[in-house]
Amino acid sequence: xxxxxxxxxxxxxxxxxxxxxxxxxxxxxxxxxxxxxxxxxxxxxxxxxxxxxxxxxxxxxxxxxxxxxxx
Amino acid sequence: xxxxxxxxxxxxxxxxxxxxxxxxxxxxxxxxxxxxxxxxxxxxxxxxxxxxxxxxxxxxxxxxxxxxxxxxxxxxxxxxxxxxxxxxxxxxxxxxxxxxxxxxxxxxxxxxxxxxxxxxxxxxxxxxxxxxxxxxxxxxxxxxxxxxxxxxxxxxxxxxxxxxxxxxxxxxxxxxxxxxxxxxxxxxxxxxxxxxxxxxxxxxxxxxxxxxxxxxxxxxxxxxxxxxxxxxxxxxxxxxxxxxxxxxxxxxxxxxxxxxxxxxxxxxxxxxxxxxxxxxxxxxxxxxxxxxxxxxxxxxxxxxxxxxxxxxxxxxxxxxxxxxxxxxxxxxxxxxxxxxxxxxxxxxxxxxxxxxxxxxxxxxxxxxxxxxxxxxxxxxxxxxxxxxxxxxxxxxxxxxxxxxxxxxxxxxxxxxxxxxxxxxxxxxxxxxxxxxxxxxxxxxxxxxxxxxxxxxxxxxxxxxxxxxxxxxxxxxxxxxxxxxxxxxxxxxxxxxxxxxxxxxxxxxxxxxxxxxxxxxxxxxxxxxxxxxxxxxxxxxxxxxxxxxxxxxxxxxxxxxxxxxxxxxxx
Numbered sequence: 001x002x003x004x005x006x007x008x009x010x011x012x013x014x015x016x017x018x019x020x021x022x023x024x025x026x027x028x029x030x031x032x033x034x035x036x037x038x039x040x041x042x043x044x045x046x047x048x049x050x051x052x053x054x055x056x057x058x059x060x061x062x063x064x065x066x067x068x069x070x071x
Numbered sequence: 072x073x074x075x076x077x078x079x080x081x082x083x084x085x086x087x088x089x090x091x092x093x094x095x096x097x098x099x100x101x102x103x104x105x106x107x108x109x110x111x112x113x114x115x116x117x118x119x120x121x122x123x124x125x126x127x128x129x130x131x132x133x134x135x136x137x138x139x140x141x142x143x144x145x146x147x148x149x150x151x152x153x154x155x156x157x158x159x160x161x162x163x164x165x166x167x168x169x170x171x172x173x174x175x176x177x178x179x180x181x182x183x184x185x186x187x188x189x190x191x192x193x194x195x196x197x198x199x200x201x202x203x204x205x206x207x208x209x210x211x212x213x214x215x216x217x218x219x220x221x222x223x224x225x226x227x228x229x230x231x232x233x234x235x236x237x238x239x240x241x242x243x244x245x246x247x248x249x250x251x252x253x254x255x256x257x258x259x260x261x262x263x264x265x266x267x268x269x270x271x272x273x274x275x276x277x278x279x280x281x282x283x284x285x286x287x288x289x290x291x292x293x294x295x296x297x298x299x300x301x302x303x304x305x306x307x308x309x310x311x312x313x314x315x316x317x318x319x320x321x322x323x324x325x326x327x328x329x330x331x332x333x334x335x336x337x338x339x340x341x342x343x344x345x346x347x348x349x350x351x352x353x354x355x356x357x358x359x360x361x362x363x364x365x366x367x368x369x370x371x372x373x374x375x376x377x378x379x380x381x382x383x384x385x386x387x388x389x390x391x392x393x394x395x396x397x398x399x400x401x402x403x404x405x406x407x408x409x410x411x412x413x414x415x416x417x418x419x420x421x422x423x424x425x426x427x428x429x430x431x432x433x434x435x436x437x438x439x440x441x442x443x444x445x446x447x448x449x450x451x452x453x454x455x456x457x458x459x460x461x462x463x464x465x466x467x468x469x470x471x472x473x474x475x476x477x478x479x480x481x482x483x484x485x486x487x488x489x490x491x492x493x494x495x496x497x498x499x500x501x502x503x504x505x506x507x508x509x510x511x512x513x514x515x516x517x518x519x520x521x522x523x524x525x526x527x528x529x530x531x532x533x534x535x536x537x538x539x540x541x542x543x544x545x546x547x548x549x550x551x552x553x554x555x556x557x558x559x560x561x562x563x564x565x566x567x568x569x570x571x572x573x574x575x576x577x578x579x580x581x582x583x584x585x586x587x588x589x590x591x592x593x594x595x596x597x598x599x600x601x602x603x604x605x606x607x608x609x610x611x612x613x614x615x616x617x618x619x620x621x622x623x624x625x626x627x628x629x630x631x632x633x634x635x636x637x638x639x640x641x
Contacts, residue, residue: 031450031454034450034451034454035454035457035458035461037454038451038454038455038457038458039458039461039462041455041458042455042458042459042462042469042472043462043466046466046468046469
């Protein structure tokens, strides 16, 4: 069965993860934060590897955002 | 032989008899444009005994260095055309590329990590040498005529031919052709005369080429910098050429003024920023360019065929311009010859268009992706680009994402209707449509290379684990040589196997050839590996060295059927 994007809770200590994510960007300029986010996405995307999962995640991330909101 | 100075060589206009003919002279093939693609095609046709007339509007070869990177596949094609050794002897062979980000090396790549190939991954060589060697080869071939200062000004297709009007210093004259091949570059006059378009995406960026002559001790590697301290926010490429010439390519951005940026006083500080204040150099060639990724919708318009830059264009970063044009010529030569000799229907030419249009699409995809990496078009695109480069040094996965140009590899013609689909099971990359791999072989007592035995014609390659195969196989292989479309026969015996040639009519055992069959020893066992070959495995190779069909056993009827399919005679 092809892997699908898991949208059920999967991170232990969700609040702690969220805090760490925000901390990751502390004292950074918007440009620096953008770079850190880009590196993070690339690292996670490679870990996932499965193109179908990545495609689904990209579609959900874009959904409702921007001019073509029904993307 | 010392080289002529091809940059200053003037090729004399000579009045031809066609200009005084009472009725227009008829030529089987007229090639418009004596650049790399037109010359390669003309040589190929002449070697096949097809008369080729080449018309060029100028009287000189390439003035500047221009295309400098010639890929392994181009060199293999040029071996067949008789200029491979000269190219490799003069060119700078290389295979390593290094990528720098800001002030550090992030990674290095090797384009040909395994051995056992006659030709290197790439050579760097100024385009005027490449054209010069082809020109000298073309000028020495019977049946090949070059006419300089002959400009095609009108193209009129008819049902059974094409009428051309050619302008010369003595005025215009008419000729007729069975086929016209437009190899006249990105601004093709034939394309314009037919009212055809080339369409695609023009990139909003400018680049400066400064080819400098200097003594330097950089290695023969491709060095590419993203955002280096000496040229902030842009990219720079450094490449070695023969004669102590170095290609330096500076990204300038869209707003740069091309006329200003060409002035030596503007270029000197840019070069010194890279090489140091004390660097001693002189300019060989300076050019500011933009580029587009584009192609014609169709490369074949009845009897007018487009090849090279007239048909398609890409950015220079993958060396996919001249190299793909040479593959166009390689693909077209044998097909055009068979059609003109009446051995294949004209529909075979449609396969040229289909195969090379698909190859152009592949080149355009690679080139567009490289351009998006080198010239990010948004802040976020720039952030991802920088993120990839920052990760690349420590994270192997990110190196795969770094794109400073995906360097030219030959097209895989996997969707071609000329292929016979596999019936048997195979592993590895030698699928129908793939360009075949090289490997060292022994023939008689000589060490040699496999690719040299698969040239110009269809070739059956039969693998035999032991010594020479059974007499009925030898007889079957020999019989294929006598067909209307002859098929050459090569038997590959296992490394160390008995190569004694034992069939009737065989010459001395050391020569390696008998009754039309050439016996090669798989000198290092690489051929069997690269072709996933077992005892009995049989490949049919196209005249342009792509896999046509393959089987696990030898069956002459299957081979004949595959040849018929590959020549539209089925």
